[in-house]
Amino acid sequence: MARFSPTIRGIFAVLLIGLSAVSARADGGLVSAADPRASEAGQAILRQGGSAADAAMAMMLALTVVEPQSSGIGGGGFLLHHDGTAGLVESIDGRETAPAAATPDRFLGADGAPLSFPAAFPGGKSVGVPGNIALMAKAHAKWGRLPWADLFQPAIRLADQGFVVNRVLAGRLSAMQGLWRDFPEARALYWVNGVPASEGTLLRNPALAAFLRRVAAEGPTAFYTGENAEAIGKATAGAAQNPATITPADIAGYAARERAPICGIYRVYRICGMGPPSSGAITILQILGMLERFDLTKLGKDSPQSWHLIAEAMQLAYADRDTWLGDRDFVDVPVAGLIDPAYIRTRGRLIDPARARGRYTPGKPLGALPRTKALSSEVPATTHFVAIDGTGDIVSMTSTIEGPFGSQLIANGYFLNNELTDFTFAPEKDGAPVANRVTAGKRPLSSMAPTIVYGPDGKPVFVVGAAGGRTIIMQVAKAIIARLDWGLSPRDAIGLGLVFFNRDSVILEQGGGLDALKAPLEAMGHTVAIAPLGLKANAAARTPTRWEGGADPRSPGVALAE
Template identity: 65%
Template sequence: MTSRLLRLTAALALSVSLPILAPIAVAREASASIGTVSSADPRAAEAGQEILRKGGSATDAAIAMMIALTVVEPHNSGIGGGGFLIHHGGKTGLLETIDGRETAPAAATPERFLGPDGKPRPFIEVWPGGFSAGVPGNLRLAKLAHDKWGKLPWADLFAPAIRYAEEGFEIRQRLYTALTAVAGIWKDFPELQKLYWKDGAPLPVGTILKNPELAALFRRIAAEGPDAFYTGENARKLSDAVSKAPRNPVPMTLDDIAGYKAKERPAVCGKYRIYTICGMGPPSSGAVTVLQILGMVERFDLKSMGKDDPKAWHVIGEAMQLAYADREKYLGDRDFVDVPLTGMIDPAYIKGRSLLISLTKTLPAYEAGTPPGAPKRTAAISGEVAGTSHFVAIDRDGDIVSMTSTIESFFGSQLITNGYSINNELTDFTFAPEKDGALVANRLQAGKRPLSSMAPTIVYDENGKPIFTIGAAGGKTIIMQVAKALIAHFDWGLSAQESIAMGLLFFNKDGIVLEESTHLEAMKPALERLGHKVSVSRLGLKANAAEKLPDGRWVGAADPRSPGVSLQE
């Protein structure tokens, strides 16, 4: 692409709030002065830092972090799950995204999660075991990304994780908390007990844990590529783990596993004030819902209101609930359902939704709108559990990777093979395939990818230069964590670190939820006077970000709610 065409494409891309239907070209970035990584686990961040110091790209560092998290954060993410990756090329100026979301096996039917009475079964009945397991996507995603943007040999990216698995790593509080949280259901899962329990109880904090089976698998994948995961011995073990699960065994065939493909998807971008916000399109709901929230609050002077004004949070709360209503009704895997993507982030449509918001009172109900091109459909609530992990990497060439990786709930489906946990992502599908006589967009279907809240994001300034990147973990709160941080950074002038550390406002079926032990708690009476039903609760939050400073340096940020860190090259 010529520089003139590059600038023209950038200008067109940045002038509209529409989904971009090809890799978008933005302004080229001068080389970063120093590489930066941020992860929710210090050992994963160290793996990314090690790769950057060897001359690896941001993509190399991100892949190394994802692989390392399989070992040190086995309850939240890893090669047994999937993820979304967005990449900005510092030299090319291209923004591209890869979908590594899990797929439903061929045997999956829309009725899988229904009981004999035709009603959705409780989550606890379908979560542990084979019902919930999807075909993992992370390694196909990693290989596609490495082929496009990697610098170091593929095998080098496994070295830190192999070292952690062979030499051992310390069990810290986060992992121990997860182990104790699922202990009650592990009586049916002896394979997990063998690795993480001793004398009938979870291994305590401070234990050095080795995972030789996982190290051996990593060595095979490092030498042979992802086929060592998707075919051969590992594929047979993965198939057996799901098909012969101690609970809810269902087929996951060798063809299901071998046939998995990561997909390049068009980025979804829109304007917020002078900035352009870009992220993943469906099956991620992240970018669309974040853009709707930001678009609805844009007409309000949040900067003047400030972060301590309850009315600012009232506006954010109203926009949040309207955007999530659209999410539940219209979003799903575009390979299977018609998603009115352009209409959902159309500025005129979002403005109309924003006009529903009053500064003096709450809405009586939060119902989905009718965006241009919307099909007839019924809203239905989908479920996501607060797991997952996000990490970012920026290299000296100005390449940026923002990736979210997940196995869903703590330890996924509670199934394990070759030392890694197998995801339970199929529980992200809406359990009831129909509602009020209409098909649900996010219903389970064979080969389909479940709707996700994961929201890896890159932000560009008015000149098309990247200045901020963020993502989060925590189920459906991910979207609000990202939206809140963007408002805090760009409207209230907070640093990336301060923005992700700020308290969160969320919601449940009863009303608004304020994060406990934050400055938001004091706003409860004022928000109640505006008509909100308000509760205060601890929220499982975990964000990672990086921002570009005025001197051109990138600096990372890690959520203080987690043990995560950011490290320089």
């Protein structure tokens, strides 16, 4: 690692990273990611004749290098795929799993009370078995066109030759400075002369480059067996904080799963996304379904009533999310009942167009078993990317290692996730089991929501996803409303300010242009706060003549045409 000297290549990279957001229009393929280097990787793969799946996997690998705070091969993700020839939509679940040693009391302290999130996430206890390489292998086998090894080359070059630290990564590194006293491997990679690398520094990651070469040559078994499995186990067991056991059997036994997408109707559109253990599609369909009886187009994006209605639907849908959803392989999730149009209409009738309800309790969908509400601990991080190829294949994928730099632990140059803190720490509440409790082999509930929207003609018209913990669902729902009801471009739809909530208030995104809504919403009975939310999304929309891609103006991301 060395201070960056301004070469032509480096100057170009710094200028490119400084762009706030770029839209792209394409007659053929396009990509959109939260970092320009990842978008360039996807673009290069499309230009080599790769499929949308190939481009998406190259972006996932590149983001491992340049966006280590958010995602990578040490984590997992959800992938939604549209086949441009057959018109089929499919999904792959690459969510991390809890190791065999994980028990329901994993995140309880000596006093039997749930740990705080800051006490739980650093170190080995929070690490789940990573799923992204297994997801990649399954996606490549189904939809890949280029050789497996070709997809690794952009990431290997970035790790080998170096990448310039941008403003976002520099800020994250600075914020973790105190915590990293216990994580010397992270300091060795990302600190220069005893301090976190600053913006403009060129960093190299030779250990990661070497490991990516090995996986490129040997395939996914190089990740899930042998030296890498031992490295993961050594990192978690030897952690200075929260040491824990992950065995070679845990890692070798991991499998990415093909899941049936969850689809539903909003006005004349068909919305498709991920099912459990993602809560994304179900919660989004509930929000949109409750809003369907209101003319949001007529009300418009600047109407306080529009945002009042959205806030009410949001809180009712999240009440169901936090009660009924979990890993469907371990708990009974009443999926059909939750997305039943009649049930959603019943929930929607609880919305008063002029007054905040104030209390938002879960409903009782058909097939629901007794359960209690308990929140998970998702935090704003993660990443999303979109790829569309010239044949019409589409990938919408959300990838994550959970919080900034995951568990802070490193194996072979990449960060290991802290996804197990997405489980609800308390296994029971009021004497009833929590759907999202820790269990060996189980996948924690997620808000990740890669989404594809289909028009009345059955063709895709909007592709979107986001990063930001529990806000992901609302970012995607808001973007869909902004695109379909308010006619905004992909960039403007994802860049529009967000309304969210906490236990005490509705939150208007600070700097999102929604400040003027505070007083009108308070007049409707809402308690309103204005606060930063840490948002980041990527999208693409089909126009009458071509695709248009957009990256979130809050991020350094770009959309690039093939």
